Amino acid sequence: MSIPEEDLTCPVCCDIFKDPVLLACSHSFCRICLKRCWDTGLRECPVCRKRASKSNPPSNLALKNVCEAHLQVRRQSSVQVEDEMNCNLHGEKLKLFCLVDKQPICVVCQSSKLHKTHDCSPIEEALLDCKDELTLSLKSLQDKLDNLKKINRTSADMLKYIKTQTLEAQKMIKSQFEQLHQVLYHEESVRLAAVKKEEEQKLAGMKDKIKELSAEVLSLTETISVIQEELKEEDLVLLKNFKATQDRSESMVLGSDNMSGLLIDVTKHLCNLKYQVWEKIQDHVDYTPVTLDPNTAHPCLILSEDLTSLHYSKQPSCCPDNPERFHMSAEVVGMTALSSGSHHWVVETGNNHDWLLGVASLSVSRNAEIPARPENGFWTLCFRDGEFRAMTSPPTPLTVSRTPKQVKVQLDYNKGLVSFLDPADSTLIYAFTDTFKEPLIPYFYTQSSHPLRIMPEKVLVTTLRQ
Template identity: 65%
Template structure:
């Protein structure tokens, strides 16, 4: 004889008992239900007979709990069996589902296959479809796992980037103060404004980085949910996989699996330090040194050390923990200038000194930063190379250069005429003002160019400063650069 369902239901919630407890009056309730009743009434009374319960905690009614669990499990098994029997047949024709429509991504019967809906659609057998669908879902699972691994790596690096950004701000602030100290009497106002701009950018970068971390965390949470759903579906029975396949695949296809955009996350150090003294020349009548090209530290290979004023570099042989940001060169010891070169004429001079392993020139702005490519024009590089005592123009093929003077090359001047498509290299190592043309690249430049530097020498390459004279004119308070 079966027990009435009412005897298995809590008098408070009117549902099957969950963790039932037995009071001294012999009435049973869900543990959570009786607790809420006591909290609401303020007294430990039986919700049915109002008899006061003992001070000790109510005991678990093990027999009743086991009985409820047995009945619920039996009901669940019965419902699942009935549902499975219903799902094995087509809802429209009550025929057994023997085919899988490859167009609509759903199981169908033979009558469905002959109908207008699926008549011209490619189909496969249920057995073949299960294998194919599992393979496809497994591939999707692998891609999601790769995305998750990539997000975890970026999330970890992003936390490190916050410390790096703070360190950038500290170092940049120190250099700003050092340069402003030289002209502090007349430049106090300018110094304060630039420090405020740096602080504002630091806050913006940190806020943006925190937002990026939060965004990545949310995306990771979403991926974890999709990952869990996909794993559950792969462990389900074959028919459930086929019936839910389209919905699951549509859900997975909405998840972007491309790389996370982390460009522009670092402080633009060059904006604060590049030609700092020259940029405030209106506040002084002294002669200033101007460097036509300054280096972008956010692009420097981790083994390169840049000077504080961003005008020299040398090779260290060890990494100093730079972030793996997209702008940075990762394959070899390279760095580019911060200012892109376009229409017009541009020139700068590099002092190579005792450095015997270098490449100098220009590179296109879109040249790869994380790939090992030859510094040739077809790859977006126009350079001169000095290595093993030999000077070569890195054309295709490389062209050895014969020096007309016995003294080694110690200073190179680069002259870029963007509109004419020429890049000239001059040897200006000597004091006789007799600059010697070493080589001329001729090309049709189609995008912005960046000054390019490479070295694996501990001896520095230094961008030579130029003297600029600032003279005040009386006409309407204007000034002229001479």
């Protein structure tokens, strides 16, 4: 176990003890240092000022041995350092630094074949350069470490957030399926009730028909009996009653033998049943052409549960610092990238007076606040301070006859056209023409507490006939 060097230091000369002596007060000093102190004054301890009882204090042999061992280790270390400063091959002092092999060499090494063609610099200059390089490397490694720590913290946040997302998504799925179940249950009840009602109607009709048949059977039986009795009468009597009997026979008109339409109209209830129910469900289902991607939303943007509307909040939400998220500005994009064809969506702006709408390139920066202009990968319309501006370079002020409550964004990717219209009368507000080099995504920005809402569209069902 090593002893700290300060415990082996004389309080007078502040050096390692030489021939240490021990006073009665337990303080130790070099013999010569103590003698000098006593020669100039009273015979007392230089530390605690306690008077010494002996003029020739005893040697502290244990301390002396420890100090000598410590000095021996120090001398050996000094020799080792000296050896390390000399060339292992030539024994000469290392005065140069080979810039090719990145190692210190002596003047003999520089003249050897191994280093003769190599650039070298004095050891002092090389030391400064190497320290600068190591400082830069240290800074780079420290930055990497800080970044890894940040990623580690973000990973922990994302782990918690994933669980929250899972619970919220499951809750929404259950809620929406519950709504669909209610529609299906209601439609099932209505159709079962319709079958039951028709059953009651057909059974009542059948009972009336059976009652009518029974009356006709009774009347017909009576007529047959009358004719049979007439046939048994005397000839003259039969002839006298013939006309009346014949009229009664001919007056028997049977109207209850028509049995059509008495069964349940099964086809009416089962024909394309699933398709008809599906058509009914559409009245309870909204379809929006654009759905917001919550993983890209700035923390100050609040999205609706169905991911179709957004508004600004001064109180940021707790969300992880993932790479897809906009970190500098209150922005969010749609979840689907568009790389061909024509697309459109209508956004209800309502009372929101601070927004940007349009499309953005898939690769736009999420960590920097940059102008939403074409050269930066944005094609947008801006409404702020009561004025419309097309975000060109520089922005183009626009004049409109009225402030629309809705804005239609229309993209024709193949033609390189992004248009903004008032859907109330299809009036064109502005159109960008460009050549798109990568997929585009619907883009939204606002710093207003009033929501921007993507409007649902009517779903049309067509049947292909062959």
